[in-house]
Amino acid sequence: MTVRLTEMLPALDPARRARIEAEAERLEDEYRTLQQLRKARELTQTQIAESLGVR
Structure with a gap:
């Protein structure tokens, strides 16, 4: 059964939810x-991928 994040978050312990939200904010930043x-640097995503050997 699939559980949506919007259904799961309210059920979490407030401290855990705060840690999750803080990590999400850090990743977005x-x-x-x-x-x-x-x-x-005026680089495209393709150029970055190629320089990293992803493409």
Whole structure:
């Protein structure tokens, strides 16, 4: 049976939920920072992937 995140989060212990939300915010901040860096360097996502050997 599939459980939606919106159904599961309210049932979590408040401390655990706070840790999850803090980690999600940290990851979003990291993503935005990397995106800004990529744009500042005028690189495409494809170029980044190729330089990392992903593509």
